[in-house]
Amino acid sequence: MSKSHALLDKTVLVPRGKNQAKSFSQLVERYGGIPIEIPLLAFRPIEKNHRLEDCLEALHTYDWIIFTSNVTVDTFFSFCDRDTDELPKTAVIGKKTAEILQEKGIHPAFVPSAYVAEVFVEEFLPFVDAHTKVLLPKGNLAREYIAASLMEAGAQVDEVVIYETYLPEESRLKLARMLAKNELNILLFTSPSTVDHLMEVVKEYGLEEQLKKCIIGCIGPVSEKKLLEYGLTVHVAPDQYTVKDMIESTIAYLEGKG
Template sequence: MIPAHSLQNKTVMIPRGKAHAKSFSDLVKRNGGIPVEIPLIAFQPVKASEKLLKTLADLHTYNWIIFTSNVTVETFYSFLKKGQALLPKIAVIGEKTKEALVDMGEKVDFVPEEYVAEGFVDEFLPHVKQGERILIPKGNLARDYISAALMEKGAIINEVIIYETYLPEESKGKLVKMLTEESLDILTFTSPSTIDHFMKIVEEHNLGSKLEHCIVACIGPVSKRKAEQRGLKVHAMPEKYTVEEMLKSVANFMNIGG
């Protein structure tokens, strides 16, 4: 536990699935909170389409490949043949995404200072030449901000959907029960999709009044905008868009007496 950032024994909703929840839960415990894992988002690879198979066969024709999350990395590699190397230069958003690639033996050529699409584009554009071919593997709900900005610069973009995002069925009952009993103190959101899935359940069960005592935290400005659009008051958001910094921003909000 870090006294300066204590979560004061509060229950903290972890919106990630089992594969990605452990490190998040461990951080909550170390910061003095009680993690409650309620996966609001899960991922499944798409069926390998002709377009995807051709893209994988043509990797050597691209100048860059952009990975926006560790889920994208893991899913993309599940389609590759063992030993198949990524020949393009690699750009990522976020330290965790870089770590996932380094663990697979890859060299990452570009990591932005700011871990959101807007910051990535601002920093990455000087590295892009007109006519360069860039591959962006993505989920079915991902924004097209990066591809649109790079196409304006004259790059040739291939976006290929490699996974689908969905709300795990088993999470619905658990969330309804815990919100009804008001047993969640801190709600953390790591993406716009987690917010949409959460609010869909809240609205279906008329649980809006059960959120009034909760502290709401978002990992970055895109999620914060989505939360506010869906009627949530956001109390904490970090300057650096990582889970650890988000938890620190919550603790700081609490310690200031928010």
């Protein structure tokens, strides 16, 4: 079988929202698969509060602002209408996040070599000392690792929640229905939150046995750890943390199995 048909007729869960799913789905289709878009994460900005207003008012006092995702970038700038030259230096996790910033005319001063928090911290620490002041906008389910690590190195880090993450009700129902009918062959996860939300549905509807029939893959060690905590077998976990590498690793797994 040619590589272009490696996923032939296999249904692949695409857990991203409409605005983010397109490139993921196109890759699945390129290899002959059938993308099933079920957003396991949706995002909504918080109500503006005093904490956020204080951070925005003091924006000029920060040395760095760290953006961990394109959702963080888009949400932050829905609250902040400052000129780009008034912003502190920016650091990002992820190529896509950097691209979104550049579209806004902002060139990140720091991008890590790998797009996970642990590598970010290791490579960013040389830029931090006891006088460094950092703003870290984030979602309500974000990890504490970056802030804790930078504060341990002496930096002052102000975390501010700017959006909430939730599982859309229509996704819950569609996911339960398709798993119950064994209509999903491959489940690919892009974050630990997508794993949590899927397992929430699995447990609610008693779909553990159906889950065992699926091939499971993920991006990044944190997502892999989350899957293992639920007792699931992780068939695919590429060394490079991109959707493309995850899909190609899935193909390699299928070819090896075949």
